Amino acid sequence: MDSDELEAAIDKAAKAGKNYTDENLQQLFDALQKNKxxxxxxxxLPYRDGYKTVRVSDINHIETENKIVYLRLNNGTSEVVNVSMDELEHQLNPDYFFRANRQYIINVEHVLFLGNYFGGKLIVRLKGYPKTEIQVSKEKAQRLKEWIDR
Known part of the structure; x- marks a missing residue:
């Protein structure tokens, strides 16, 4: 629920003649914002004797290889994460990240080229990773094109 929807709900409740106080409405609003x-x-990520951070915006794509999940970063380096691809798919904003197949999640900001492939499939090439070719199934190909062209 976004703030406009919340405001509309509050206005509707107020017009219905309910005895809500400003304090009660503020408590309701605060509770909803906390659960957003x-x-x-x-x-x-663990790093030597401590930790380091990687911003999501620094991720070019995510790849799984031999059951190990790698964040492939824009600077050409990689970091291992202890999170499954399914979990990452739900944790990352779908406006920017797309699950191309079982092995790859791609960042829309780094798609360089989409090529046609056999049987209605697509090949994705990414900026900074010219040797990486990611196959997208015929079933996901149309969704990928629509996702990029918005």
Whole structure:
């Protein structure tokens, strides 16, 4: 629920003649804001004797290889995360990240090229990773094109 919807609900309740006080409405608003879902913004990763952070905006794509999940970063480096691809798919903002297949989640900001492939599939090439070719199934190809072209 966004703030406009909340405001409309509050106005509707007020017009219905309910005896809500400003304090009660503020408490309701505060409770709803606390429970508001937020997509992941960064990762806290073990590093030497401590930790380091990686911002989601620094991720070019995410790849799984031999059951290990790698964040492939814009600077060409990689970081291992202890989170499954399914969990990441739900934690990352779908406005920016797309699950291309079982092995890859891609960042829309780094899509360089979409190529046609056999049987209605697509090949995705990413900025900064010219040797990486990501296959997208025929079933997901149309959704990917619509996702990019918005």
């Amino acid at each position: 879902f937020r997509y992941r913004e960064r990762f806290l």
